[in-house]
């Protein structure tokens with residue numbers, strides 16, 4: 195039996211009132227924490243679910259007033275919503291808010307997630323019609339813009355968010371151009387082989403897909419409205435709406451000067467969700483969970499993971515809450531296997547493990563040219579991931595094999611498998627000197643990994 199540590203008393207502050215923050219608050223109460231609990235969130239809304247924003251909300255099947263996250267239990271908390279945390283004073287045990295208030299804590303959870311990367315040039319990014327998609331206000335603005343019936347929507351970035359937005363726009367009957375820097379949509383997350391299949395989904399849905407291409411400039415009319423995008427291949431695309439889907443930096447600015455190992459990639463923590471300082475030592479009573487966390491996963495040693503994955507935010511929040519209420523000898527290690535899903539172009543895609551680490555991929559069930567298939571990913575002879583297209587339930591078996599560090603190609607004897615597995619290059623575009631699993635740019639809900647190198651804010 196583990197010994198509860200001050201589980202019943204004191205002040206716990208959670209910064210970031212979204213999925214990880216809410217689920218951690220609920221778990222803290224489940225673990226017997228009876229002290230003061232405060233949730234601080236810069237959005238004015240109660241915690242809500244983000245995945246529908248680029249799917250059912252975008253295509254109009256759901257409105258943003260219907261996506262509030264269900265409450266698992268009463269958390270009896272003080273809610274400070276619509277208020278950003280602007281500074282963390284660890285020795286003084288205070289969070290400073292934008293309105294000057296100071297909130298005292300004994301234990302702190304950092305769960306401030308990530309945000310959509312804006313268009314880098316302020317003039318282009320400031321044009322009416324240029325959007326990003328991270329929160330419900332973004333989704334409402336984008337819905338309003340799409341409802342005006344733009345002649346073409348430009349999607350910048352062919353990752354998961356870009357694909358889902360393009361798919362939703364096609365559902366609405368809108369003309370869509372997707373501009374993708376890489377060789378295929380989803381290629382940085384799933385490699386070129388499955389990326390090739392995703393290329394087929396885009397083109398079959400009537401998307402004008404521009405590969406190996408970037409947007410050089412966004413141009414407006416005399417009224418400051420988006421009119422045109424200039425592309426790297428010298429062509430131009432006329433569009434009245436653009437959605438910038440080029441990745442998600444972490445919301446760590448408020449931690450500047452705190453001494454934590456934090457930068458645009460996230461906040462570094464140990465396997466037990468304890469925040470690390472710039473010296474690499476765990477900081478007492480400060481914990482991290484969700485999209486903002488970078489931590490060493492026991493199954494994938496030698497690197498820090500950051501996952502923009504719904505399932506991970508929930509599981510990591512629970513681990514953090516457990517460890518915040520128990521003495522360190524009893525701490526749990528956050529070891530949930532990475533898993534995520536996406537729905538686009540009528541296809542359900544689900545992944546377990548870390549595909550982007552792989553050097554090889556093999557189709558293990560079905561076939562790439564069939565509507566349903568499973569692909570297994572291997573790194574140096576070990577199974578590290580599996581991706582299922584329209585067959586999500588089979589992934590449980592693959593997850594067990596990945597956790598058991600099974601060899602690649604795996605021995606499955608699946609009735610719908612090919613007579614012989616044929617591993618091929620997983621086709622991840624590596625940067626010069628980049629090892630499999632090395633850091634590369636990543637889209638929302640695509641994992642990033644890098645060798646540990648804690649960086650402190652100045």
Ligand SMILES: Cc1cc2nc3c(=O)[nH]c(=O)nc-3n(C[C@H](O)[C@H](O)[C@H](O)COP(=O)(O)OP(=O)(O)OC[C@H]3O[C@@H](n4cnc5c(N)ncnc54)[C@H](O)[C@@H]3O)c2cc1C
Pocket residue numbers: 209210211212213214215234235236237243244245246247248277278279280305306307308327328329355445448483484485486501502503504505507533534535536537638639
């Ligand atoms: C459009 C979209 C589609 C997605 N689809 C999928 C999917 O299909 N499958 C999947 O697995 N995952 C998906 N995700 C990812 C999933 O939603 C995230 O993993 C999840 O929301 C992470 O929860 P979090 O609480 O860690 O971070 P967030 O949900 O980002 O919450 C962080 C909160 O902290 C707030 N905050 C930031 N800075 C401060 C501050 N200084 N002070 C106070 N508050 C602050 C933010 O505004 C936000 O409310 C999607 C995400 C998006 C945006």
